[in-house]
């Protein structure tokens with residue numbers, strides 16, 4: 001049996017919502033969507049086709065950064081559209097790309113220290129340690145801490161703290177000092193991989209196996225595999241604890 005939620009006032013109109021449905025405002029327009037939908041599913045349910053702003057749909061690629069507000073809450077929230085669920089009265093807009101100038105550099109000519117941060121992303125040193133970036137991170141990463149580590153030249157610490165960054169850019173969007181934190185993280189991860197980590201015999205062996213085309217037959221098999229079978233294979237795979 002279908003019931004109705006309590007009516008609500010919006011823009012002078014009373015909105016009645018069926019059970020299991022909620023009111024949301026997508027780019028300012030009112031829609032009624034299923035209550036357990038992710039923001040991404042709600043956008044599609046409302047009739048939009050997402051061309052930019054969706055990739056993995058699993059919280060890994062960072063393509064679906066979104067900002068939203070909730071009724072009675074002053075705060076501008078951030079989240080990933082593919083993993084954040086809608087809430088009654090949510091007002092949202094996707095930010096599929098945050099404009100920025102990505103530095104071009106030759107890793108072989110850089111050193112893993114503070115001079116490189118100064119040279120490649122000098123804007124990093126505008127940080128005022130306000131913590132807005134950390135509050136904006138949908139991954140819950142200590143973004144401000146890794147920017148502070150970058151300012152100290154602790155490249156390995158930046159790589160470690162930013163490891164789970166999905167580069168959605170929401171930290172950069174909110175930063176009052178205009179830093180592009182996720183790119184500083186990428187730079188430090190590259191420097192760490194190139195200069196600070198021990199050589200890996202296993203990695204060298206695996207790369208050689210790839211160069212020797214040892215996995216070509218398996219790749220070919222995967223490329224034509226049915227999506228459901230591929231999905232099962234992916235979720236059943238061995239994952240290191």
Ligand code: FES
Pocket residue numbers: 053054055056057058059060061062063064080081082083166
């Ligand atoms: S679509 Fe990849 S993180 Fe949301």
